[in-house]
Amino acid sequence: MILFTFTIAIVFAGCILWFISKKITAPLREMNDIARLYAKGDFSKSVHVNSNDEIGQLANSFTYMAKELNQLENTRKQFISNVSHELRSPLTSIKGFIIALMDGTIPSNKRAMGSHVAVVLKEGNKDDSEKLDVSILGIEPGSFLEPSVVEGKPLTEGDNYQVTVNSSLKDKGIELGDILEIEGFDETLEVIGFVEGETFNHLPSIFIDLEPWRSIHFAAPGSDMGVESPVNAIMLQGDTIDTEKLANSIDGIEIATKKEAINGLPGYTAENGTIMMMLGFLLVISAFVIGVFFYVLTLQKANQFGVMKAIGASNGFLAKAIISQITLLATISIGIGIIFTYGTAAILPPGMPFALDSSLVFSYAIILLVVSVLSSLISVRRITKIDPLQAIGRVE
Template identity: 40%
Template sequence: MFLALRELKHAKLRYLLIGVIMVLIVWLVLFVSGLAKGLSSDNASAVQEMKGNYVVLQKEADQRLTRSVLSANKTEDIQQLSGKKNAEPLGVMMTAVINEGKQKKIDASFFAISTSGFLAPNVIEGKMITDDAKHEAVADSSLKEEGVKLGDTIKDTASGKSFTIVGFTKNQSFSHAPVIHINLTEWKTIESTGAFNAVVLNMDDKKAHALQKKGSNIDVISKDEALKGIPGYQEEQGTLLMMIAFLFIIGAFVLAVFFYVMTLQKMNQFGVLKAIGAKTSYLARTILSQVVVLTLCSLAISIGLTYGVAAILPDSMPFYLDLSLIAGCSALFVAVSVLSSLLSLYRVAKVDAVEAIGRAV
């Protein structure tokens, strides 16, 4: 570490330029990762936040929540087989609503649930509706951006039904639209047949697999599989993850080239150090120490820049960055940086002390 720090201090400009490049690469990776996480949440947070771990859909629905139709009788049969405490019906409807006294249509999704069951979301403002409440709903707080407030009445353009907003939830969106939760009683006035889209299960793997064998014309899938069935979810995430992967690959090549060129420039010095007794392992630790120090400093600056940009982003741009995402990206970038220095380490290991001294002389 002593030699590594001495060299960093001696060649400030050279290492500063490498540090700037590393900062920009990490900053871009973190920013794109935050956008990917934000888009994921904006598209499917209502499903992601569900306390259930399995979803029962119609067999012919191709694992898509919005295509599934389970009749009232079928829903009842599934609940009987699963145990009513472990299975709750879910109705989903994409629609548009109008705030009372205004003409602008707002895209939204209705989620019909048992408000006393495990599917009930957490209310951050106002109150939760009850199972027998009429003409009441709780909505995602993103509707506030459209001017909707507690006590406002919204009208469903499809059914003509009106609901008073009595509470707001957080992180409850579906297909990039805020979710409005209503009870099962109000759902029956919208969906005249009484059918549901799914039954959400809260049980272990063994019981879920047993239900798949017992039930007929149903598909029991995990919550992750249900997320992939949301229109556009898998395509969005796949595109952004590919961008992140390419950024890491490009970063690895750029850093490998920089470290290798700098190593070539110092071959004479490495040869002299070997001639006076320095071991290859010591020189390798020196290079690795420089790489790790540069990487950690770059990570600290990049994380600060990312949070700074996130603070000024408009609310309409979905961006989400949590500690687990930062830790994962940071660990991966440290690993990429260390791997990119392997070529330099190999070159140092092969240097011939006598030949290097001859070149130096």
Template identity: 35%
Template structure:
């Protein structure tokens, strides 16, 4: 420990460069993990808000909520299971000069997926909606009248709710009739019984049955099949994994070069009786100090950056994930010291000092 720390103090600039590289890698890993978590939240927030266990959709919809359509009487309700009707469509909402792509959910306000209003009041009539609070950042406000694309129907915002995004689109919650008027326009009365799915809440999905044209899907399976969700997560996770490998490679190169430069010194130390294991431990401790310093500074910079990011940036830091990634970074950094340790073990004292 003394040897490792003393060398760092004597060569501040050299080791500061190593810390700087580790800091930047840690910063990028932590920020990417926050971005991945933020994007996941944007896609699934509204589904988590349902607090359900599964959803009933048509088999031919391929687990796509908006591709599913059936009559609400096609499902036989069982005791011990809570059912909530759901209609869904994507549209563009415009108020004045503000325009935004949104998801419109048609729900029954007496069923369990009714969201909690954080500002204003719940919808009480057809054409009234509760909006995701993220829309306020786009210029929308209470009392706004919304014009929708591809329909003459208009909506009025009566309240806001939090954590309401579906496939990255802010959600508008309205009555089932509101949804049907928007989706079917003049023919909505003939389609007033049609919904996209039933959200179910139950202790076990085995209790839920559906006719052959419908299927019961667990929440997790439904989320994993949201358009782009799996591909997006895989892409960001692969970037993080590659950064781990790059980190180990960079640390290995730096420490190997530093070790090669000190071969003669290590040879003298060995000749004076210091064992290879002692010198190897010194390199490992030195690597641990450098890695821990870089990771902690990277963590601090990441949190600090998050405080100044605009709401439009989908970043959500999960500190347990960051702790895990920091631990992995620390481990791969120590792994990078293996080459230096092997070099030290192979040093012949006589050859190293020119004998």
């Protein structure tokens, strides 16, 4: 009986012990399993313990730790994904950019600009005929792209719609302080200064700060294609710019030198070709005219040359005389020509797109002089053929 009772008590105690130990170890085992999951990075499960004892507190701390870990992990993932997203595509560009900057391929002088063709009307004018076609050029005030004003004030930074305009607009009645309305745009422009000799595609230029230029050029919603601070071009200034290197080091950009850009202007090459052809013909024709002129002059004096030869003048003496006289004549006439050219330029209407580059004038003067002297050689050739015999037995 005692044995029986003892056995029952042991079984009962064993059951209670098992039950109690089960109750204690179950959350521990669960925590153990979940900790393994956490270690693998799976934070989807959490420990469910409702007791308020030490184990319950441990479980709560465990859950808190998991939550914190989860958040950290998320931040890390987000950081990595963000960083890699930010870095992935521009990384190569940045690398190229840095190399280009370091070896001087990109000079320190670099400025953004944009152009916009518009029709403006002076405020108060109503007539269609008073509308003006202009190029609105957005630039950074104070940069090397800003032309100096000949009258009024230069541009200032800011969203103020103040502009400097080409002085050719003066002839269209534009004055300092005038307000210009842009067709299809609400804001108006205030003229604060005049610049000289600034046209783009034969249209007078209007200079404005980049920011308001963006508002004008990208007035239609979405026309900027979501690009932040869009510009038409970035101008680089420097004398060691290696365009090929630049093109190789930065992806997705188009590079043109000033010359290429000018040649790329619509109609520029065709216009220039015509003018160069006219210039070429002019030089050839003037070579002919000058050559024939001096040749006839020489022919008329053939008898005198014959006499000179008869009394002992050598061909060299006469050739020297001819060439020096023609050079002198040509120099004087070219000088007179240059004076007339500048005189004509002075009385041309101011709106005429006509510029006299003195180095160009000088180089063509030299070319013309060389042409004259070369054409005088025809006369010299003629002189060498004059026979002194013709002086003998000749009656004047």
